[in-house]
Amino acid sequence: MILPLIFLLASLLQHYGAEAESSHVSKFLLPSVKEKNGVQDSAQEKVLTVSGEGMVHSPDFPHTYPRNTVLVWRLVAASNMRIQLTFDERFGLEDPEDGICKYDFVEIEDPTEKTLLGRWCGSQPGTESHKSKGNQIIIRFISDEYFPSEPGFCIHYSPLPVSISEPEVPALPPPSLQGVEELSEAVAGLSTVEEVMKYLEPERWQLDMEELYKPTWQVLGKSFILNKKARGGADLNLLREEVRLYSCTPRNYSVSLREELKRTDVIFWPSCLLVKRCGGNCACCSHHCYDCQCVPARVAKKYHEVLLLKHRGGGRGLLKSMTDVPLEHHEECSCVCKDD
The missing domain is CATH 2.10.90.10 (Cystine-knot cytokines)
Structure with a gap:
């Protein structure tokens, strides 16, 4: 009697141990959907042919959009056409933090010049129309896992014929490949430090703005050590404006x-x-x-x-x-x- 009970007990322990191990391992399995900053990345962008008027909007517009969403639309017109974008006045995404759209936002990218035309969040939509430099333009929408808002966004698009007198835009190399003189002349014509950062890194310029004034262990300026640094860092825009006013x-x-x-x-x-x-x-x-x-x-x-x-x-x-x-x-x- 004792021997069969021992075999039964050993069998039960082996069974529950295997289940526990399976449950433990499952917690560490990578999710099947690729995630970036806690947001599910889209498998691929959606290509839309622009032959007439249309619109791109957040899911369930004009109601609350879903969380953890990445959507990318590439609008493509004929080679002799340009694309014009206009925001619908109904607009509402998660509010910015310190004036920077970090969490839920919609942004427009011009792939011809590889520049970010803008990023929007909160309750203020873009008031100006945006025109592509080439025959393509990219719209990207991202929401994280917190605080979805309504009504989301809606962008109207329409094709525009290329003007005969419209000059060809020369292709510029990215800032990282420009020479010192060329890059110096390019940034000298920009009005604010935000424009400089956007020109240098259109994909992550807002993050660069956050990190710009953070002290690091490698370099601590005298103004930081002597506690004379202005709150929020030096106002580079003010310095440039003073030069403009007194030049x-x-x-x-x-x-x-x-x-x-x-x-x-x-x-x-x-x-x-x-x-x-x-x-x-x-x-x-x-x-x-x-x-x-x-x-x-x-x-x-x-x-x-x-x-x-x-x-x-x-x-x-x-x-x-x-x-x-x-x-x-x-x-x-x-x-x-x-x-x-």
């Missing part, structure tokens, strides 16, 4: 009316007035020449009412009257190569 720009100058108008026979009051004249240097001149100078690019004549005093003939005293004097104002300035 070659219209600024206030006081001019003598008698000298400006070449009227030495009369007296003006006030004797001097403020006008806008080009001033500042051209250290960041974009032209390739030895010397740049700041010159007016747009000039306007404006009239100012002042008091005019003039001696009457025959010693009969002063003529006093209000008069309009024309003065030249510089409204726009530019740096040009100085003639030798």
